[in-house]
Amino acid sequence: GQQLNQSPQSMFIQEGEDVSMNCTSSSIFNTWLWYKQEPGEGPVLLIALYKAGELTSNGRLTAQFGITRKDSFLNISASIPSDVGIYFCAGPLSNSGGYQKVTFGTGTKLQVIP
Amino acid sequence: EAGVAQSPRYKIIEKRQSVAFWCNPISGHATLYWYQQILGQGPKLLIQFQNNGVVDDSQLPKDRFSAERLKGVDSTLKIQPAKLEDSAVYLCASSLVGLAGERRDFGPGTRLLVL
Numbered sequence: 001g002q003q004l005n006q007s008p009q010s011m012f013i014q015e016g017e018d019v020s021m022n023c024t025s026s027s028i029f030n031t032w033l034w035y036k037q038e039p040g041e042g043p044v045l046l047i048a049l050y051k052a053g054e055l056t057s058n059g060r061l062t063a064q065f066g067i068t069r070k071d072s073f074l075n076i077s078a079s080i081p082s083d084v085g086i087y088f089c090a091g092p093l094s095n096s097g098g099y100q101k102v103t104f105g106t107g108t109k110l111q112v113i114p
Numbered sequence: 115e116a117g118v119a120q121s122p123r124y125k126i127i128e129k130r131q132s133v134a135f136w137c138n139p140i141s142g143h144a145t146l147y148w149y150q151q152i153l154g155q156g157p158k159l160l161i162q163f164q165n166n167g168v169v170d171d172s173q174l175p176k177d178r179f180s181a182e183r184l185k186g187v188d189s190t191l192k193i194q195p196a197k198l199e200d201s202a203v204y205l206c207a208s209s210l211v212g213l214a215g216e217r218r219d220f221g222p223g224t225r226l227l228v229l
Contacts, residue, residue: 004156031215042118042205042220043157050215088156092214100214101170104156 004089004105012111019076021108023089032072033090033102034063043088043104047074079112086110116140118221120206126227132194135224139187139208146183147218148191149205157205163189164212196228 006023013019023032031050035043047058049065049072056063064073072089086107092100119138127133139146144165149157160179162170165186174181178197183189193200203223209216 033215040222042207042223044220045217048215048217090156100212101159101162102214102218104158107154107156 004091004103006087006089006105006108008108009106010109010111012113013079015079015081015112015114017079019079019083019110020073021075021087021110022071022073023105024071025091026070028069029072029091030069031092032063032065034061034072034074035088035090035104036085037088037107038085046087076110079110081112081114084110084112118206118208118219120204120221120224122224123222124225124227126229127196128229129198130195132192133196133226134190134192135204135206135226137189137191137206137221139189139206140219143208143210143219144186145209145212146189147207147209148181148189149207151203151205151223153202160191162212169212193226196226198228201226201228 004023004025033048034046036046037043047056047063052069053067054065060077062075086109088107089105090102092102121136146163148160150160151157160174161181163183166183181191203225205220205223207218207220209218
């Protein structure tokens with residue numbers, strides 16, 4: 001089935017450092033979504049991207065919709081301990097009913113060292 | 115605004131037993147999703163309801179999993195009989211109308227361990 005591959009798989013960084021992660025697909029997407037999942041909780045939507053080349057920010061987070069429409073990038077500036085969690089990219093695929101099923105990536109686990 | 119509620123939060127059962135999970139979505143959300151998240155992986159959609167109708171259950175193992183959403187509000191997901199590989203977090207989510215780019219609100223999940 002469709003796979004969204006994320007890299008890196010995990011990362012340890014020092015508090016205050018910037019973070020970059022990406023997501024690639026073999027298919028073209030019209031929408032890219034970035035979620036964060038903290039331990040013991042469900043994923044929470046961080047940023048949604050709707051147009052190739054779009055750059056969108058949410059506080060210290062910035063995400064970009066790749067111009068090939070097969071990739072997306074998430075950057076976190078000046079990381080803090082509460083940024084710890086797993087970051088998932090997600091994108092929609094049409095299902096047989098005409099509704100769009102969102103497929104999640106493999107995740108990037110972020111650890112921040114105070 | 116109250117979030118998506120799920121119960122129980124944790125469940126431990128032996129293989130071949132049955133188990134049921136309950137979800138109460140955000141009020142007014144027409145679309146309800148059940149996801150399975152195995153440790154170290156992203157959530158995988160099991161079933162998607164639009165009101166009380168199923169719009170996608172292509173990845174639901176129908177020989178053992180079943181789900182219903184009576185009256186288009188609450189939903190239950192059942193596994194009967196459970197297998198070891200069913201150990202996972204079962205996440206319920208809801209959204210207003212079901213568009214792909216729409217915000218999905220997730221519940222905290224039910225952690226299932228099958229021994």
